[in-house]
Each structure stands twice: as C-alpha cells, then as structure tokens.
Amino acid sequence: MNDMARLQKQRLALYGWMLAAPALALMSLFAFYPAIATFWHSLFTRGTTRRPSVFAGFENYSDLFADPTFATVVWNNLIYAGVTIPVSIIFALIMALWANAHIPARSFVRSAYFTPTILPMIAAANLWLFFYTPDLGVIDQITGFFGASPTNWLGQPDTALAAVIVVTIWKEAGFFMIFYLAALQTIPPDLREAARIEGAGRWTYTRRVLLPLLMPTTIFVFVNAMINSVKLIDHLFILTKGGPNNASKLILYWIWEMAFAYFDSPHAAAMTILVLLALGLVAVAQFRLVEKRTHYR
Numbered sequence: 001m002n003d004m005a006r007l008q009k010q011r012l013a014l015y016g017w018m019l020a021a022p023a024l025a026l027m028s029l030f031a032f033y034p035a036i037a038t039f040w041h042s043l044f045t046r047g048t049t050r051r052p053s054v055f056a057g058f059e060n061y062s063d064l065f066a067d068p069t070f071a072t073v074v075w076n077n078l079i080y081a082g083v084t085i086p087v088s089i090i091f092a093l094i095m096a097l098w099a100n101a102h103i104p105a106r107s108f109v110r111s112a113y114f115t116p117t118i119l120p121m122i123a124a125a126n127l128w129l130f131f132y133t134p135d136l137g138v139i140d141q142i143t144g145f146f147g148a149s150p151t152n153w154l155g156q157p158d159t160a161l162a163a164v165i166v167v168t169i170w171k172e173a174g175f176f177m178i179f180y181l182a183a184l185q186t187i188p189p190d191l192r193e194a195a196r197i198e199g200a201g202r203w204t205y206t207r208r209v210l211l212p213l214l215m216p217t218t219i220f221v222f223v224n225a226m227i228n229s230v231k232l233i234d235h236l237f238i239l240t241k242g243g244p245n246n247a248s249k250l251i252l253y254w255i256w257e258m259a260f261a262y263f264d265s266p267h268a269a270a271m272t273i274l275v276l277l278a279l280g281l282v283a284v285a286q287f288r289l290v291e292k293r294t295h296y297r
Helices: 002-041 059-066 068-100 106-118 121-132 138-144 160-184 189-197 202-213 215-228 234-239 251-261 265-293
Strands: none
Touching: 002 265, 059 068, 059 265, 068 106, 068 160, 068 215, 068 251, 106 160, 121 138, 121 160, 121 234, 160 215, 160 234, 189 202, 202 215, 215 265, 251 265
C-alpha cells in the first residue's frame, strides 16, 4: 500500500512538473537568463575597440550612487509613482462604480472611459503635446479666458513632471477601470439588499462590504500600476525628453539614455539590476503584509 501511495505521489509530481515545464522554459528564456546576464554585464567596464572591458566588480554601482543624476532620477520616479499609482486607482474605482450603476448611456460612458487606453502611447503623447503647447494649446486657450498668461508646461522644471503625471493618470485610469468593473459585476446584488435591510447607507456599504471584496482586484491593479511606474519611456520621448534639466527624467528613460545615447551599457545594466531588486523587495513586502489581509472568498 505504501508503494502504491508513493508511486501515485511521484506520478502526480511528474504531471505537475510537466504542466509547469512550458512556463518554466519561457521564464528561464525571457526572465531568468536575461536578469543573470544583465547582472554579469554590470560587473564589467565599458569596452572600446582600443580598450576592451575588464572585470570591475561593483564599481559601476558605486559610480551610480556617486552620480547626482541618480538621486534626481530616483526622486522623480518616487514622486511619479507616489502620485500616479494611488490617483489612478482611485479614479479607476470611481469610474467603475459609476459605469456599473444604472445610468443613461452606460455603454457610452464605459467606452469614453476606456478610449484613452486603446490609443497608442505615441499618439496619446502627441495629443497632450497639443494641449500643452504654450499660447496655442487647449489649456492656455482655456486659461486665457480668465486672464492667465501662457505657461510652458513642458519647458519649466516646476511643471514638467506634473504634466507627465497628468498624461499617465488620464491613460491608465481607464485601463484599471476595466478590472474593477469586471470585479463589481461578480459581486452578488443580494449583499446590497441585505446591507440596505440592515440600515447601512451607501458609504457604509462601500467601506465595509464593497472595498474588502474588491481587495484582490486592488492588489492586482496596484502591482500593474507599480510596474508601469518604472517603465514609462514613450511619453517622455515626445513630451519632455527628460528635461528641462532632468526635471522629468525617469528611471527607464535614463537607462535607455545610458545604453543607447551614451553607449554605456554596463552602467545601464547596473541600474536595471537596482530596479529589479527594488521591485523584488516591494513584491516580497506585498506578499508578506498585504496578501495576508486579503480575502479571496
């Protein structure tokens, strides 16, 4: 009997590894190997035709920490993520609640909210470039009616990053709304009726029932928003190119700049590894802290 149970257990384990093999192969080919190769590349100096690269250990990492641009870019990205992530999630939840309600032209509302998501990144950036154009843009045309002077929104250090943040929120909120809308449609309407019978108001129902049930979706949306906050590059090419004076330069744009504008791939690889480590720490914190408080049933 023990031999039969052991054989059955081994057979189930074999089936499990067979099912996981394609995913493991793809992950190894497109995630694990590139990460290891990038780390190894970050330990060498930049090579030229006359002076080949040599092993430098963690010198590239110390160079990054000594570069004042590093602190500027990291701070910009922290501000960018700290604003875009919560604001996009809040707007997405509000839009989903409205689009899920019984209102006139509900299909039109849903389509209007989702339209920015289907626009290509470059097209969306060019659209907002027209909005932000000094003196001729839509924003300055509107503010001009109230006597405000034209503003170079993308050309001033005080407003460049905020202008990029607005574009990101406008584009991502509609995408996250789809996930909230799908989650709202899976919540039984009996819960709303039961809460109404118990005398719970709309705010109490939302805070005590709706938001806890939406927590798995919120975690999924949060992870996607966090990943998106460190991979923005398309909008910066069109809107600011990281300027003025690095005021809107974000991590991925700086990595691209080091690798393909300055041909300094070892420092770009080192910065990439730092980003992967930061995302890994956030993921561990999420699974250890937030996941334990989340109910999936």
